[in-house]
Amino acid sequence: GEVAKAVMVIARRSPNSKTIAWVNALGKAARSLPALEKEALRWLDLPAKEKSDAELIAAMTLVLRQGYKIAAPALMNAARNRKSESVHVAVVQSLAKFSQPKVGDDLLSLWPKASSRVHAEILAALVTRPERVNSLLGALEKNTVAKADIPASILNTLRAQKDGGTRARVTKLFGAPAKVKSRAQVLAEFQPSLKLKGNPVIGKTVFTQRCALCHRAVKEGNLLGPDLVAVKANGVEKLLISILDPNREVVANYMAYDVALKNGTTHTGLLGEETTTHIRIKLPLGQQVLLPRAQVKSMSSGGKSLMPEGLEAGVSPQQMADLLAFITGL
Structure with a gap:
């Protein structure tokens, strides 16, 4: 068919950015192309002056086709040699596609020099498989990863693990979950935020730390939950309720x-x-x-929002006022 014809054309061309892009677009429909895959592997060793970060990231998809034993060392080497956050994010996402038990340790070896964005990517990859969760708990027990670096959403996932022994390790590390306050109690505690004068500059920092994983504010963050520019018109009272009680009203497409x-x-x-x-x-x-x-x-689905309850942990009413000022000022 047409795919077979396209693959034949690509196979005859010399490996370059365009041919790699074509193979990536074809995905699994493209058969093995050894010359192109070998060239993509070579690119991962090259300095930025020879291959841009964008070219390197595109090549990773072809490197993955060669299996974990070949791809993992090449990806780890690329992470060591390149400084850009985008390359490190791509390395984490690429390694996460493998199911080998050692992937957890590979990901954690990137932790010490990683940015907060790359930390978030590593954590997201670690909680998808039980053996990786064990690797993460081991790193927390050795203080290789600080407990303070575990956000509420990841901690909730760790506490919800099916294995009783794993849950016991989580409790030993983080203590038993605090007696859960009702959302009404939490809302009452944060009512002063509505009267305090907020600083949007500080609020942007709170957004980056707490919200940017799933929400976009103009060009920053990620568009999974509602775009904050779109919801700012709801006013501060409704925004506060949405932040503190995300399950009060759950639209079906955010379940x-x-x-x-x-x-x-x-x-x-x-x-x-x-x-x-x-x-x-x-x-x-x-x-x-x-x-x-x-x-x-x-x-x-339990009918709950993807946004977890408890994001207010460690946030003061003044910081909440700052966050609200940032959102309403977008």
Whole structure:
């Protein structure tokens, strides 16, 4: 068919950015192209003056086709040699596509020099498989990863692990969950935020730390939950309720789904488009996964928002006022 013809054309061309882009566009429909895959692997060793970060990232898809034993060392080497955040994000996302037990340790070896954005990517990848969760808990127990670096959403995922021994380790590290306050109590505690004068500059920092994983504000952050420019017109009172009580009103397209795969991976995200053969799951940090239905073991929703309760932990009423000032000033 047409795909076979396109592959034949690509196979005759010398490996370059354009041919790599074509193969990436064809995805699994493109058969093995050894010359192109070998060239992509070579690129991962080259300095930025020879291959741009964008070219390197495009080449990673072809490197992944060569399997974990070949791809993992090349990806780790690229992470060591390149300083750009975009390359490090791509390395984490690429490694996360493998199911080998050592992937957790590979990801954690990148942690010490990683930016906050790359930390978020590493954590998101670590909580998708039980053996990676164990690697993360080991790093927390050794203080290789600081407990303060674990956001509420990741801690909630760790506390919800199916294995009792794993949950016990989480409790030993973080203590038993604090006695859960009702959302009405939390809202009452933060009512002063509505009267305090907020500083939008400080509020932007709160946004970056707490909201940018899933929300966009103009050009910053990720568009998974509602765009904050679109919701600012709701006013500060409704914004405060949405932040502190995300499950009060959950629109169907922002409902969280847990999708368990037959290979042991679990994805928690928003349901994208569905076909008779595939399901698309939208994830934090702007990621998406297209899953063949044949690989899905189960899919369930508790009717709750993907946005977790408890994001206010460690936030003062003044910081909440700052965040509200930032959002309403967009």
